[in-house]
Amino acid sequence: MSYALFRAARQLRSVLRLPNLTFRGRGESEFVPSGRLLLGRALALAGDTAKARAAYQNFLTLWKDADPDLKILRHAKAEYSVLR
Numbered sequence: 681m682s683y684a685l686f687r688a689a690r691q692l693r694s695v696l697r698l699p700n701l702t703f704r705g706r707g708e709s710e711f712v713p714s715g716r717l718l719l720g721r722a723l724a725l726a727g728d729t730a731k732a733r734a735a736y737q738n739f740l741t742l743w744k745d746a747d748p749d750l751k752i753l754r755h756a757k758a759e760y761s762v763l764r
Contacts, residue, residue, distance in 0.1 A: 685726035692719040713742045717756055729763050736760040
């Protein structure tokens with residue numbers, strides 16, 4: 681199972697590196713933070729906690745000004761705290 685998760689993480693990384701993920705020249709698409717969260721989840725499930733922590737930190741940095749009551753943000757913070 682972990683091989684499939686590593687493959688999924690590799691695919692997510694390659695998608696997140698695509699240059700056309702900017703939103704009409706106004707910065708990254710709204711899908712990029714979600715992709716970073718998914719990458720963190722896949723890496724955590726695969727057992728690569730160091731890279732998972734980095735992906736979660738990246739997501740949380742991108743969402744630092746978001747409403748703290750957002751469900752996705754609360755869940756991401758809880759998942760990240762387990763990785764520490």
